[in-house]
Amino acid sequence: MATQTTTIQESKGNGICHRTMNSESKSVWIPGPVIIGAGPSGLAVAACLKERGVPFLILEKESCIGSLWTLKTYNRLQLHLPKEICKLPYMPFPPEVPAYPTKQQFISYLEAYAKHFSIEPMFRQEVRSATYDTRMGFWRVQANESEFLCQRLIVATGENAEPLLPDIEGISDFKGRLFHTSRYKDGADFKGHKVLVVGCGNSGMEISLDLCDNGAQVSLAVRDKLHILPREVLGRSTFSLSMWLLKWFPVKLVDWFLLLCSQLILGDTHKMGIQRPKIGPLEQKESTGKTPVLDVGAFSKIKSGKIKVVCGVQRFTAEGAAFVDGHVENFDSVILATGYRSNVKSWLKDNFFNERDGYPRNPFPNNWKGENGLYSVGFTRRGLLGSSIDAHRVAEDIARQWNTETKAFFSFNSHIQHSY
Known part of the structure; x- marks a missing residue:
């Protein structure tokens, strides 16, 4: 393979991260692993490598760390x-x-984390393909105009790399505002508007609450059955309590306890149109x-009627939506809280990840x-x-x-020197 030369200038950051390349550069050899993605996962594995003395790139x-949090989340978001x-x-x-950091507090934490470990990503480097060269025994990572060559490749682009947009009949016919939650910031612009939120996960629920607090008339489309739990039980995080209980009791018994607590704290979700x-x-x-x-x-707003629960959308109309129960309603805006998906299979040429969902074929912990x-x-x-669990395992193995x-x-070099 004919490769044009590259001028590399080391920096004190990652050991091999901050480098200067001349205008004719096409391929760069990276002695340590290449990490794709500077979100929490990429930063975590970078810090673990740094602690073990392994250089990386x-x-x-995007132009910042934690781009999903910085660019594609709503203002009132808190860690759940x-x-x-x-x-x-x-x-x-x-x-x-606080116990549940806000969006900005979490972004500040990520920035401080990168600074603490002197992690310096190369920004605006979109990976277009990554292929293992079996003949040469290394990975070819094509990003923008440069190709990076390495023996080890770490995929840290995460489960939420790009918005998941539903394929609902007539969605292009709707004349009002329609966008994914990745473009939603706050409800200030929706006061007095009729808004349909499609999707009832954590984002859909919290955005519905934000819209309601800003004076919008909110309908929440619930297509599937789902569990709603209080964030805290007996003054303790529901998640933390669950993890502690699972050390002593089987999962079915812990689930029974959580549902009992939910019934006592929240009430019967079925009465509000949300089946478990x-x-x-x-x-x-x-x-x-x-x-x-x-x-x-959000659930207290649902019980009070300020957030209206409707069934799944069958199709969109020019003015609103037709639902699976037959009723039709007009809306000013539609917000798609339909989640995100992995995009790994669009650029990684390897069978380690599923074609269907972009997750590794082997489930956690493998x-x-x-x-x-x-x-x-x-x-x-x-x-x-x-x-964090993945980051420790990957860094330790590398x-x-x-x-x-x-x-x-060094043993080989020493042997050569003694020979002469």
Whole structure:
């Protein structure tokens, strides 16, 4: 392979991250792993590598770290789990940050995290393809105008890389405002408007609450059965309490306890038009990956009638939507709270990830390592805690190989010197 030369200038950051390339550069050899994505997962594995003395390069397609949080989340967003569970490796949240950090507090934490570990991604580097060269024994990562060559590739683009847009009949016919939650910021512009929120996960519920608090007339389309749980039980995080109980009791018994607490605290969701699945919330999360809604106030608005629950959308009209129960209603705006999806299969040429959903074929806890030096971080369906678990495992595995290879290299050089 003919490769044009590259001038590389080392910096004190990642060891190999901050580099200067001349105008004719086409291919760059990276001695350590290349990390794709500078969100929480990419930062977590970078810090773990840094702690073990392994150099790396992070490629990030946007101009900032944590781009999903910075660019595509609504203003009132808070972490739904307590900060102790959401911290990244080796660095807790500052003590002054509340139990459930806000969006801006979490972004500030990520920025401080990158600064603390001197993590310096290469921004505006969109990876267009990553292919393993079996003949040469390394990965070819094509990003913008440069190709990066490495022996180890870490995919840390996450489960929420791009918006998931539903294919609903007539969606292009709707004449009002229609957009995904990735473009929603706050409800100030919707006062007095009739708004349909399609999707009732945590984002759909919280955006409905935000719209309601800003004077909008909100309808929430609920298509599937779902579990709604209080965010806290007995003054303790529902998630933390669940994890503690699972150490002592089977999942079905813990689910029974959570549903009992939900009944006592929230009331009967079925009466409000929201049916629960037959299996419990933890069992459902384990088997399907679907996360229960942790209520932060939306359900009280539903019970009071300020948020109207409607059934699933059958089709859109020019003025609104027709629902599966036959009724038709007009709306000024439609907000699609239909989630996100992985985009790995659009650029990674490897069978480690499923074509169907872009997740590793092997479920957690065996999701983090593939073949030929390929790794994944943040595809566990377990949020930030899962990312931290992956980051430790990946960094430990790479560091073990790195140290062995480094010792072998110096041993070989020493042998050559003695020979002469």
